[in-house]
Amino acid sequence: MIACIARAAALIGVAALICIACAAPAPAPTPTVTVTAAPTTTTAPTATAMPAATPTAPPTATPVTRNLTIWVAELPDAQAVVASELHRAAQIGDLHVTIVPRDPDGLLISLATDHLLGLPPPDLIWADQEALVGLLADNALAPIGIELPADLLPGLRTLASSNNTLWGAPITAQDMLLLLYQLDCSPPATAADLVAAAQAARTSERAGFVQGWGAARWLAPWFYVAGGAFTTPDGAEPTLDTPAMTTTLTLLRDLYRAAPHNGDSYTRGQRLLTQGFAAYAIDGDWAWATYRAISDTFQIGIAPLPSFNGNPTRPLIGGSLLMRHRDGQATPEDVTTLITTLYQPEVQLRLSAALGRLPARRELLTDASIQTDPVRAIAAMQVTDAPGLPPTPAVRCAIFGVESYLYSATTGDLPINEAPLRMQREALACLRQFVQP
Template sequence: MICVAALICAACAAPAPAPTPAPTATAAPTVTPAPTATAMPTATPAPTATPVARQLTIWVAEPADAQPAIAAELQQAAQAVDAQLTIVPRDPDGLLLSLATDRLLGLPPPDLIWADQEALVGLLADNALAPVGIELPADLLPGLRTLASSADTLWGAPITAQDMLLLLYQLDRSPPATAADLVAAAQAARTSERAGFVQGWGAARWLAPWFYAAGGAFTTPDGAEPTLDTPAMTATLTLLRDLYQAAPRNGDSYARGQRLLAQGFAAYAIDGDWAWPTYRAISDTFQIGIAPLPTFNGNPAQPLIGGSLLMRHRDGQATQADVAALVDILYQPDVQLRLSAALGRLPARRELLADPSIQADPARAAAATQAATAPGLPPAPAARCAIFGIESYLYSATTSDPPLKDAPARMQREALACLRQFAQP
C-alpha cells in the first residue's frame, strides 16, 4: 500500500522543468553570387548558298579540224567567268537545218552560236538571233564591225578574221605589183601545157577586190540599196576579161584551177585561206608563193573580209551579260593570238596584226597587209541581192566577147528585182 501511495503522491507533485534541448548547429548562410550578365547567344550565320555556275549550250559551226582549238578557248573563257558550257560541234553547211529540225522536234535551241558571217545572214533571215548588246574593242577591224551589224544593231561579236583572197604564184615566178602587171605576167606564162591564171570566175567574191579598189561598192553606205551600175564595174569587168585570156583552155572551173595550181600546171591564182586543206589534199608537197593582191587603178585591192562570230539565239537562256563576259576573255591578246595560230586566221583586233607570230607566217602576213581596209558586207538584203545581181551576169561578161557596156546595168536591175522580193510582205 505504502508503495502505491508513494506513487500517487509523486504523480501529484509539481512537474520538473523540461530539459532544454541541445542547440542545433545553424548552417552558415551561403552567399548567393550576384548574377553575372549572360551574353546573348550569337546567331549562327546561315550557310551561304554556293553560287551555281551558269549552264549554257553553244553550237560551234566550224570545220572539224578547227573544233578542238575553238572548244579549248571557249571552255577556258567559261571557267574564268564561272559558267559551264556544253559545246556541240555542228557542220557549218547544216547549221540552219539542224536548228529547224530541233525546233520541229520540240528540242530547246542553243543559247549561243559560233559561226561565220554567212551563217549570221541565214540566222537573221530565220529571225533566230537576239542582239548581243556589247561594246566591241575600239581596234576591231572595220570590215568585221560592218559584217556583224545591220540597222545599227550588233548581231554578233567577231572573234576571228578570215576568208580574204590572196595572190598565189609558183615559186619560179614573182608577185606582180599591179593588176596590169598581173595580166601581162599571166598571159605570158600561158602555154599549151600550163595555164597562166586560175580563180573562181563566176563568183562575186573574186570581183570585189578590184571593184572596191576602183571606187565601187556593193551597196550604199547605209546598206539599203545595191550600187552596181557604175564606171567602177565596167573597169572591173574589163580587168577580169583580160585575166581570163590566161585561163586554161580545156576547163576553167574553180575546182580544176585548184588542181592545176597544186600540181604546178598554173602559174598564178587568186584564192582564199579556206582552200589550204584542198591544196594539201591534192599534193602533199604543195608549196606556193603568197602575196597580197596587186593594186588596181592606183589603189590597194580590197578583198572582202569574213569572220567567225559569237551570237545569241533569241530563244536561248544566254543574256547580253553572258556574251560580254565571254568576249571580254576572247578578245584578250593572248587568246586572239592562240586562235590565230591554231586556225591559220587573223585576230579580230588591228593592234595584233603586227605580232611576230603572224608576220612569220607568209599567208597570215599577206592577209594582214589587206585586213585594215578590207570591206565587210552587212547582213542586209541589199548586199545579198547585189551578189545575186553580179553573179547573174559575171561569168558571161567575163568569158565572152560582147561589149561590156550593158552588163553593169543588167546586174543592177537583177539586184533591184531581188530586193523587191525581200520587201514583199
C-alpha cells in the same frame, strides 16, 4: 568555205529569197530568327524573363553554276580548237558550257529541225558571217549587247552590224584573197602587170591564170578600188550599174584570156596550180587545206593582190563570230565574260595560230607568230582596210545580181556593156521580195 559569197547568195536568193539554259542562281533562304518569349506564370509572385535566344545566322547559299549550250559551226579540224578556248573562257566566269558541234552548211537546218521537235535552242552560236546572214533572215538572233574592242578591224564591225545593231562579236578574221604564183614567176605589182604576165605565161600546156570566175568575192577587190560599191551608203539599194562595174569586168575578161584552154572551174584551177600547170592564181586563205591534200610538197609564192587604178586592192574580209540566240537564256553578264576573255591577246593569238586565221584586233597583227607565217603575214598586209559586207538584204541581193551574170560577162558570152544593167535589174528584183507586204 570555198565560195563564201556564193553560199550567202544561196541563203537569200533562191529560197523565196530567204525564208543561252541559264538557271538563275537559287535565292538564299530567308533567315528564320527564333526568339523564345519569357514564360508567363500566375503562381510566382515575380516573373523572371528568360533570355532571348541568339538568332541563327542564315545558311550560306551554294553557288549555282550557270550552264550554257554553244553550237560551234566549224569544219572538224577547227572544232576542237574552238571548243577548247570556249571551255577556258567559261572557267574564268564560273560558267559551264556544253559544246555541240555542227556542220556549217547544215546549221540552219539543224536549228529548224530542233524547233520542230520542241528541243531548246542553243544559248550561243559560233559561226561565220554567212551563217549570220541566214540566222538574221530567220529572225533567230538577239543583239549581242557588248562593247567591241577599240582596235577591232573595221571590216569585221561592218559585217556584224545592220541598222546600227551589233548581231555578233567577231573573234577571228579570215577569208582573205591572196596572189599565188609559181616560184619561177615574179609577183606583179599592178593589175596591168598581172594581165601581161599571166597572158605571157599561158601555153598549150600551162594556164596563165586561175581563180573562181563566177563568184563575186573575186570581183570585189577590183570593184571597190575602181570606185564601186554593192549598195548605196545607207545600204538600202544595190548600185551595180556603174562605170566601176564596167571597168572591173573589163579587167576580169583580160585576166580570163590567160585561163586554161580545157576547163576553167575553180577546183580544176586549184589542181592545175598545185601540179605546176598554172602560173598565177588568186585564192583564199581557206584553200590551204585543199592544196596540201592535193600535194604534201606544195610550194608556192604568196603576195598581196596587185594594185589597181593606182591604189591598193581591197579584198573582202570574213570572220567567225559568237552570236546570241534570241530564245536562249544567256545573260548579258555571261556573254560579256566569255567575249572579254576571247578578246584577250593571248587567246586571240592562240586561235590565230591554231586555225590559220588572223586575230580580230588590229594591234596583234604585228606579232612575231603572225609575221613568220607566210600566209597570215601577207593576209595581214591587206586586212586593215578590207571591207566587210553587212548582213542586209540589199547587199545579199546585190551579190545575187552580180553572180547571175558575172561568168558570162567574164567569158565574153555577154557583152560587158550590157552586164551592169542586167546585174542591177536582177538585184532589184531580188530586193523586192523583201519589201513585199
